[in-house]
Amino acid sequence: MTAQNPAQNPARDPARDPVADPTAEPAPLLEVRDLAVAFSTMSGPVQAVHEASLTLRAGRALAIVGESGSGKSTTAMSVIGLLPGNGRVTGGSVRFAGQELVGLDEQRMRRIRGRQIGLVPQDPMSNLNPVTTVGQQVAETLLVHGMATRQDVHEKVVAALAAAGLPEPARRAKQYPHEFSGGMRQRALIAIGLACRPRLLIADEPTSALDVTVQRTILDQIERMTEEIGTSVLLITHDLGLAAERAQDIVVMHRGRIVEAGPSAQVLEDPQHDYTRRLVQAAPSVAAARVARQAASPGATAVAGRGAPGPAGPVPAAAEKPAAPEAPPLVVIEGLTKVFKGRLGQADFTAVKDVSLTVPRGRTVAIVGESGSGKTTTARMLLKLYEPTEGSIRFDGQDVVGLRGRELAAFRQRVQPIFQDPYSSLNPMFTIGRILEEPLSTYRRGTRKERQERVKWLLEEVALPPSMLNRYPNELSGGQRQRVAIARALALQPELIVCDEPVSALDVLVQKQILDLLGRLQDEFGLSYLFISHDLAVVRLISDEVCVMKDGEVVEAAESEEVFTNPRHPYTRQLLASIPGNELRVGA
Incomplete structure (x- = not known):
């Protein structure tokens, strides 16, 4: 051709x-x-x-x-x-x-x-005004372009939000962007982009x-x-x-x-061009993902056994070697519930309801589900960013809910996040070098020279050139910013990484590099991952176990292969049937 x-x-x-x-x-x-x-x-x-x-x-x-x-x-x-x-x-x-x-x-x-010409931009948080309700922002677009009057603008705002897939659009129109999940913010941007037809x-x-x-x-x-x-x-x-x-x-x-x-x-x-062939070959597939994961055995990796340079210190003894199957799980969550209090007379909202799950040592547990299903809220309670309303979280046998002071600081060195939004999670006033060095200097890891060597190693691990050190986040593409966020999460050599949509902003080639990197680090150091994603092909590629959440509850939980080959809950089957391009034939 x-x-x-x-x-x-x-x-x-x-x-x-x-x-x-x-x-x-x-x-x-x-x-x-x-x-x-x-x-x-x-x-x-x-x-x-x-x-x-x-x-x-x-x-x-x-x-x-x-x-x-x-x-x-x-x-x-x-x-x-x-x-x-x-x-x-x-x-x-x-x-x-x-x-x-x-x-x-x-x-x-x-x-x-x-x-x-309408626009739906990539970054949902920096493109929504944090001090204005979502409904007001949709209304502004309609009014400025003469697509609504003051009398009918509310009705058209609700219709635009509903068309973009937001549940309870009349109620959501009165809320602010920080009250939305990442996916809900993106839907608000889509409503704005389509409002004027x-x-x-x-x-x-x-x-x-x-x-x-x-x-x-x-x-x-x-x-x-x-x-x-x-x-x-x-x-x-x-x-x-x-x-x-x-x-x-x-x-x-x-x-x-x-x-x-x-x-x-x-x-x-x-595909005729070599680069197009590489894109096609790197694209994750639900059908082929398990084969690819099985092929990437610890002994087969080209860089097996290669550790980080000295500045970050030795890997904790608990993470030096993948734990035996009979070892107690690293994380045990039981009966976890989170209720957000309603404001200005609004009803309370239960975001997570009676969730129980475990994260074994050296394994990956994925949480999948729609935006607003409670995935990220569950992760943030584990990270001690939200306090649970009910339930318990134990990390390595220690109660997380009651941690304070030095114990909390020690916990946060062992558990690191990769947030969904690389734009808002990176300080725009810091260079990339300073962003990566900050966790090392905060926890007094190594000398200045050792920290700088560690930062260079981190950049190399996420496929970024050393020239990035003196650049600022606004000078990087979305995928490059996400790689910086991943490098920062690796800086302290944690035992558990909570990955909230860590590859959602990345193209398939870099996505594969990052997933290969996460897999290699897990093989080398026995890392555990709590992996949140809407991309089921990626989930199957990296996960050992899968929890499916809907409306704040776990509706199905099993080994990854069982969920993908024999889904039991109707909602799980609906998720699998909705994967875009799942039935398309691609080749090299």
Whole structure:
């Protein structure tokens, strides 16, 4: 197959065309030609996009895939004129509905944004105003663009939130972003992006924080808009299954260049470029994941036995060797319940109800379920970030709930988190080097020189170059920031790592590196993981045991293979059936 531009592909489903004549090629809505984008840095200009060209026709969906830093989001943000202050378009053309957007003044660009081109950004927390209710933020978009009046805006806000899959939309409209889970915040952004029914929707990782059932709800909604009013979708994603299932055409980017383009099924079934083949081979699959995990035995790893450099000190004796099966579990949770008190007369909310689970030493227990099911709340109680209303948590035989002072400080060195949102969990005022050194200096690990050596090792372990040390989080891509967060969690050589969606922001190549790294560290040091994820293919790849949560309760818990091959609860079967692209055939 010769890689072809989506604009040159005549094959399409006539039923999806917004034009009256099903045999006529719809006019291009978006045309990008020879786009070049550069960023100004202290060391000189950095070319982020090189002569990128793509065409998106009315009523169709085009996915841009590639690893973090490949130029996907930069290309999309160039279209809507939202590059960072140090970024600029240095060449090429961007035409939307026949109008040139490159060089358009800000006032005219604002008339296009929101009303004609909607945006669903990648980061749900930094793109929502923390001091304004979610409903007010949706209402603002509707009012500014004349899509609602003061009289009917509330009704339209509730409808927009409901369309985005938020439960109890009328109640949620009165809440603030900090009262939402990560996935619920993402749905609020999707509601804002779709509120004005734009002609083009730029969706930058629109479902990266969502569980598979809500993914399907959101993507079905986007697809309905495509069919009803001819909205085109420019989808930025690292999920190849999602891209293949939801977009007719795919553009593959690597190091700022488009290396392959064509119909989705053709690109994934018969990739021509080496980089595309690597992406396809690295994509996790529910069917193949267990085979891959079994192949990665401790004796087979190329770096088995390789430990961290000296500055962090020796690995604790309890973690030097994977424990025998009869050893007592590292974590025992029994009857855990968390009730959040309602504010201003609202009813109390039970987020977690009578949850019991164990985390064996040297093993991985995964918690899966929809956003708002209680996964993250359970993890935060284990981390001592929330106090439980009822129940007990024991870590290595010690009561966690009653820990205070020095005992609490010692516990937190042995248990480290990887949070879901890499944007808000990294201090924007610190360099990457300082972020990684902070836990070592806080707990007085090693000398300054030893800590610096440890930081370099951590960067290497998460596949980041030493040049990152003096950069700030806002200079990194989403995937790079998440790798920094993972490196920070490894700094103190913990015994238990609580992973809250640790690879949700990563492309498949880096995702595989991180999962391989977590597996190798577990093999070498007997680490235990509590792994929270909505990506069931990733869960099967890394987990030994799985707990399925729904509405704050555990509805199914068993060995990973049992859950995936013989799910007993209807909700578990629903989760497995909702995986995007699960039935697609991909090949090298």
